[in-house]
Amino acid sequence: MDAIELVEVTKRFGATTALDQLTMSVAHGEVHGFLGPNGSGKSTTIRLLLGLLRADSGTVRMLGGDPWGEAPTLHRRLAYVPGDVALWPGLTGGEVIDLLGRLRGGIDTTRRAQLLERFDLDPTKKGTTYSKGNRQKVALVAALASDVELLLLDEPTSGLDPLMEAQFRAVISGERDRGRTVLLSSHILSEVEHLCDRVSIIRAGQIVESGTLAELRHLTRTSVVAELAAPVPEALASAPGVHDAQIEGHRLTCQVDDTELGPVMSRLSALGIRAITSTPPTLEELFLRHYDESA
Amino acid sequence: MNGATGLGELVRLAARRSRWFYLAWVLALTLVVPATAAAYEQIIDPANADLLITTMTGIMGVLGIVRSTRAQEEDGRIELLRSGAVARHVPLVAGLVVGLAACAALGVLVAVAMIVVGAPAAGSVAFGGGLALVGATFLGIGAVAAQLTASARTANALGLWTLAAAYTLRAVADGSGEGATARLAWASPVQWMALARPYADERWWVLALPAAATLLLVVGAVALEAGRDHGAGLWAARRGRATAPERLRDASGLAWRLHRGQVVGWSIGMLLFALAMGSLSTSFGEMLEEVPQLRIIFERMGGGAERLVEAFFVAMLSIVSVVMAVLAVSLFGRLREQEERGHAELVLSTALSRRRLLGSHLAIAALVPVLLLAVVGAVLALNQSRSVGDWSIVAETAGAALALAPGGLVALGIAVLVHGWAPRLGWVAWVVVGWSLFMAWVGTALDLPEWLTRLTPWAALPQLPVEGMDWTAVLVTLAVAVLLVAAGAVGYRRRDITGL
Ligand SMILES: Nc1ncnc2c1ncn2[C@@H]1O[C@H](COP(=O)(O)OP(=O)(O)OP(=O)(O)O)[C@@H](O)[C@H]1O
Ligand SMILES: [Mg+2]
Numbered sequence: 001m002d003a004i005e006l007v008e009v010t011k012r013f014g015a016t017t018a019l020d021q022l023t024m025s026v027a028h029g030e031v032h033g034f035l036g037p038n039g040s041g042k043s044t045t046i047r048l049l050l051g052l053l054r055a056d057s058g059t060v061r062m063l064g065g066d067p068w069g070e071a072p073t074l075h076r077r078l079a080y081v082p083g084d085v086a087l088w089p090g091l092t093g094g095e096v097i098d099l100l101g102r103l104r105g106g107i108d109t110t111r112r113a114q115l116l117e118r119f120d121l122d123p124t125k126k127g128t129t130y131s132k133g134n135r136q137k138v139a140l141v142a143a144l145a146s147d148v149e150l151l152l153l154d155e156p157t158s159g160l161d162p163l164m165e166a167q168f169r170a171v172i173s174g175e176r177d178r179g180r181t182v183l184l185s186s187h188i189l190s191e192v193e194h195l196c197d198r199v200s201i202i203r204a205g206q207i208v209e210s211g212t213l214a215e216l217r218h219l220t221r222t223s224v225v226a227e228l229a230a231p232v233p234e235a236l237a238s239a240p241g242v243h244d245a246q247i248e249g250h251r252l253t254c255q256v257d258d259t260e261l262g263p264v265m266s267r268l269s270a271l272g273i274r275a276i277t278s279t280p281p282t283l284e285e286l287f288l289r290h291y292d293e294s295a
Numbered sequence: 296m297n298g299a300t301g302l303g304e305l306v307r308l309a310a311r312r313s314r315w316f317y318l319a320w321v322l323a324l325t326l327v328v329p330a331t332a333a334a335y336e337q338i339i340d341p342a343n344a345d346l347l348i349t350t351m352t353g354i355m356g357v358l359g360i361v362r363s364t365r366a367q368e369e370d371g372r373i374e375l376l377r378s379g380a381v382a383r384h385v386p387l388v389a390g391l392v393v394g395l396a397a398c399a400a401l402g403v404l405v406a407v408a409m410i411v412v413g414a415p416a417a418g419s420v421a422f423g424g425g426l427a428l429v430g431a432t433f434l435g436i437g438a439v440a441a442q443l444t445a446s447a448r449t450a451n452a453l454g455l456w457t458l459a460a461a462y463t464l465r466a467v468a469d470g471s472g473e474g475a476t477a478r479l480a481w482a483s484p485v486q487w488m489a490l491a492r493p494y495a496d497e498r499w500w501v502l503a504l505p506a507a508a509t510l511l512l513v514v515g516a517v518a519l520e521a522g523r524d525h526g527a528g529l530w531a532a533r534r535g536r537a538t539a540p541e542r543l544r545d546a547s548g549l550a551w552r553l554h555r556g557q558v559v560g561w562s563i564g565m566l567l568f569a570l571a572m573g574s575l576s577t578s579f580g581e582m583l584e585e586v587p588q589l590r591i592i593f594e595r596m597g598g599g600a601e602r603l604v605e606a607f608f609v610a611m612l613s614i615v616s617v618v619m620a621v622l623a624v625s626l627f628g629r630l631r632e633q634e635e636r637g638h639a640e641l642v643l644s645t646a647l648s649r650r651r652l653l654g655s656h657l658a659i660a661a662l663v664p665v666l667l668l669a670v671v672g673a674v675l676a677l678n679q680s681r682s683v684g685d686w687s688i689v690a691e692t693a694g695a696a697l698a699l700a701p702g703g704l705v706a707l708g709i710a711v712l713v714h715g716w717a718p719r720l721g722w723v724a725w726v727v728v729g730w731s732l733f734m735a736w737v738g739t740a741l742d743l744p745e746w747l748t749r750l751t752p753w754a755a756l757p758q759l760p761v762e763g764m765d766w767t768a769v770l771v772t773l774a775v776a777v778l779l780v781a782a783g784a785v786g787y788r789r790r791d792i793t794g795l
Contacts, residue, residue: 043794050644052792072648080644084795086637088553089369089446091535091543098539099549103645124534128369128446139641152644 001064003028003150003181004049009058011044011205018044020205021058026183026198031176033196034185037291041205042185043083046154049183050080063150076105078150079143083158083185085135087127093138094123100142112145118167133159144171151175151182157191169194189283201290208290213283220281220289221255224264228252229272239264250274301381305389308376309363310396316362317397320355323729324348325404327737328426349429349485350462352401356394356433357440357454363390365441365450368526384517387438391513394434402427418494421502425488428505432484433458435512442519445528452556459564461485466571484508546647546655553633554626554659561622565615565667569674576607576679604679609758612696615671616753617728617735619664620703624710624724627660631714631721637795649788653711657780660707665700672696695759701772702753706731708779715786718793727752 004026011019019041026032034042047053049062051071060067065074087096101107116123119137130138136159143151157165165188172182172195186192192199193213200210209216221243232252237245241260246253256264268276328348364387367373373386406423410416433454440453461483468480480486484505491501523529542548594606630653633639642652676692710724731751738748752775755768 047640047792047794050640052640052643052794054789054791071643072646075644076646078644080641082637082640082644082794084637086641086795088638089448090552092537094537095535095539095543099543100641100645102539102544103546103642103647105646123537126533126535 001028002026002061003030003063004032004183005059005061006045006048007059009045009048009060010056011041011048011053012056018205019048019055022202022206024200024202024207024210026181028181029176029179030197031172031182031184031195033192033199034183034202035187035189035192035199035287036202040202042202043154044205045202046080046152046183046185049152050075077148078152079104079146079148080152081136081139081143081154081156083155085139087130087135087138089126089128091127092124093121093127093130093134096127096138097123097142097145100139101146104146104148106147107142107145108147112141115141115144115171118171119164131159133161133164136160137164140168144175149181151180151184153182153184155185155187157186157188165191189287193283201287203290216286217280220286221257222261222278222280224252224254224256224276224278226252226268226273227275228268229274232271236267239267298382299385301376301379302385302389305376305381305385306392309386309389309393312367313359313363313393313397317355317359317393317400320351320359321397321401321404323733324351324355324401324426325408327351327733328405328408328422346462346465346485346489348426349488350458352398352426352430353433353458353461353485354455355401356398356430356435357437357458358451359394359397360390360434360437361441361447361450361454363393364438365444366447369445369447374525384520387441387516387520391434391438395431398427398430398434401430415494417497421491421493421497421499422488425491425493425502425505428502428509429484429488431509432487432505432512435509435516436484438516439512439519442516442523443529445526445530448556449528452560455560458485463567546642546651547658549642550629550655550659553629554656554663557626558659558663561663562667565618565671566674568615569671570677572611573675573678576604576675605761608675608692608695609761611675612672612692612699613753613758614732614735616668616696616699616703617732617751619668619671619700620706620728620731620752622667623660623664623703623707624728626663627656627707627710627714628721630656631718634718634793639792640794643792649792650784653784653787657707657711660710661704664703664707665697668696668700668703669693691760698759698764698769699753699756701769701776702731702751702756704776705752705772705779708776708783711780711783712786713783715783715788716790718790 002025004024006022006024008021008023009019010017010021022041022045024045034045036042044053048055048060049067051067051069051074054068063074063077067074087093091099097112098107101112115121119141121134121137121141123138125134127135136156140156143153157168160168169191172184175182176195176197182195184192184196196213198210198212199216200207202208228250231249232247234247236242236252237247237254239260241257241264243255243257244253252268364373367386376386402423402425404423405426406419409419409422414422436457437450437454440450440457441447444450444453462485464483465480465486468477468483468486480490481504487501487505490498490504492498519529543552590603594603630639633642633656639652643649670693672693672695673689675696676689680686680688706724706728709727710721713720713723731753734743734748734751735753752772755765755772757763757765757768
């Protein structure tokens with residue numbers, strides 16, 4: 001059974017449909033990237049998993065239980081870092097870390113000390129005097145210092161500097177090695193590429209793509225720049241699988257569907273290739289295509 | 296970009312954000328002043344009703360300016376504005392402009408209302424003008440406080456403690472009759488309006504005091520703002536502990552931590568009030584013998600008691616029990632605030648259940664006011680029982696206070712119900728306690744029909760010792776409170792929790 005399972009889940013806020021028949025799953029022990037444009041429903045999905053919101057229809061299962069009905073018991077086994085961490089003005093960071101740990105059912109003090117050092121966090125400051133990144137670190141230390149099976153992280157690094165971002169990656173890699181399941185919503189593609197076994201892409205409340213990065217890449221296009229022996233025939237621009245072709249005499253620049261790469265290559269070699277570069281799509285290109293509503 | 300860039304825009308914004316706040320305060324005060332004055336017209340000269348009114352006006356000033364400056368800054372709203380075309384001091388000045396306008400409106404309305412109820416014009420102008428200027432002074436005090444600390448809560452506390460100090464100063468000066476200590480009154484801003492002697496050969500020049508003080512405070516606040524960073528206070532935030540104390544381990548530990556400042560502040564305030572009123576109770580009889588009208592009013596407020604002291608206790612307790620309901624609703628309101636600020640989301644993502652989160656705030660909101668009510672009852676009677684040598688009066692008065700407690704619990708129940716089902720209607724509970732307070736305070740003095748004054752959660756409760764104990768009424772009111780709370784708890788477990 002998967003750690004997280006959402007089947008045809010719909011959630012409305014008045015007239016807006018935040019989640020529209022959303023189906024996704026996260027296997028035990030995997031680090032799952034959760035990507036999508038602003039307002040696409042990532043935080044809403046995570047809040048449903050936390051039992052803070054109630055689905056209008058569909059089934060939500062997490063760690064083998066029903067997050068709405070059994071929230072407190074399930075929550076012993078998970079930790080959550082919100083995208084916008086709100087600390088109490090009168091409590092210090094250290095107090096918040098301890099309080100959240102205790103409310104979760106216990107905190108590992110050695111690990112707490114290690115994490116504080118690792119993230120270079122001063123625990124004696126009062127809530128409102130922390131910067132955005134440091135507030136986020138407080139929530140991260142609190143989440144990571146508890147011994148839990150599942151981490152729900154909603155854009156946990158949006159305020160971290162590159163140094164801390166690197167620490168975060170190292171810590172999460174360690175968590176994966178220890179067998180934790182992580183659902184990581186993020187807008188930082190390199191982070192997702194670095195950490196995630198699988199990713200799901202959400203758009204307008206629906207999962208539009210889900211799989212390993214290799215699988216997702218497979219579904220995409222390769223950019224090809226070729227120098228031919230003869231002038232490039234115009235017909236090539238409208239060949240199946242060829243997109244955005246630009247022809248300048250002997251030179252061809254275009255995007256080719258991976259499935260059509262073989263036939264296109266044969267046609268090119270028939271014309272005589274002098275030089276060719278083919279680059280796999282970058283993640284940016286890949287995601288931009290999914291993010292773009294009109295695509 | 297000059298120093299006033301964006302002022303018009305920001306004044307409009309501040310006005311929009313604070314219009315209900317100021318409207319409610321100004322209207323409430325305008326209604327109360329002539330009402331009280333009319334009721335006591337022949338007996339006391341209206342300027343004597345000033346202390347309460349000036350104090351309330353002071354509260355309006357402090358809360359008003361802090362909410363439109365420091366609170367906005369703390370929430371990060373001013374930062375957004377600053378990044379646009381807005382000069383450095385403009386948000387503060389805009390808040391002051393709106394606050395001063397509210398004070399001016401209050402002054403004009405009060406003066407007009409007093410003239411309408413038949414008071415002399417010159418005195419009424421001095422009265423309204425004095426009130427407006429005292430309000431402006433506290434606006435200035437609040438503005439300075441907002442520069443000192445980085446949190447709106449601390450700024451409010453600072454301003455209100457200054458107000459409390461001014462109040463105490465005046466009480467000391469009042470109590471000392473003539474002489475050097477009496478001159479202390481001149482140092483108390485809440486006294487300045489009375490020192491201008493409205494209705495009694497007005498001393499207009501006294502009003503220059505609050506005007507000058509306001510000017511100084513405003514200039515001071517602007518100067519202080521120039522010397523601090525955005526988002527910071529002048530007082531460096533103190534460091535705290537690196538680990539949580541043992542008590543901060545569960546929902547109730549957190550709730551107590553969040554509430555304790557308010558609980559301690561209110562307890563001190565109510566104790567002082569009870570001591571002051573209690574010391575008044577023994578000389579009260581003689582005082583009233585001389586003023587028959589006042590005696591009638593107190594007998595009316597005291598439910599027709601034969602003995603004046605009893606009437607006095609009943610009148611005090613019926614007001615205090617509603618004030619305790621204000622405290623209860625305000626304490627419980629913290630739960631809503633926790634949700635709006637995203638703290639509820641954080642703690643509910645742990646093994647904490649909604650029921651226990653609700654319970655942790657509810658317990659404090661229910662127990663503290665009830666306890667405080669009983670203590671106020673006992674302390675109120677201390678002086679009287681010492682003078683007659685009968686200590687049972689202390690327990691009786693505490694009991695009489697407790698018999699009124701279920702009314703406040705019903706008000707709290709309404710707050711819980713609303714929070715459980717429709718948190719946006721949080722104001723409903725405030726309307727109930729506001730109405731009850733008005734009725735307990737001036738309703739009887741105005742000789743309104745009884746069915747109207749009793750249209751509150753306290754309607755059925757017995758006013759001991761004037762009326763006999765009525766267990767049915769107490770238990771039924773209590774049961775209503777319990778039902779409201781239970782219904783609210785059901786709703787709270789079924790609805791969405793909103794985050795940031
Ligand atoms: N409490 C709420 N009331 C009304 N609408 C809401 C509420 N919470 C979310 N929404 C709406 O639901 C949609 C999804 O929002 P959500 O916060 O889940 O997006 P997101 O993917 O997390 O975006 P981001 O990347 O900006 O964090 C948005 O259209 C948002 O406006
Ligand atoms: Mg989000």
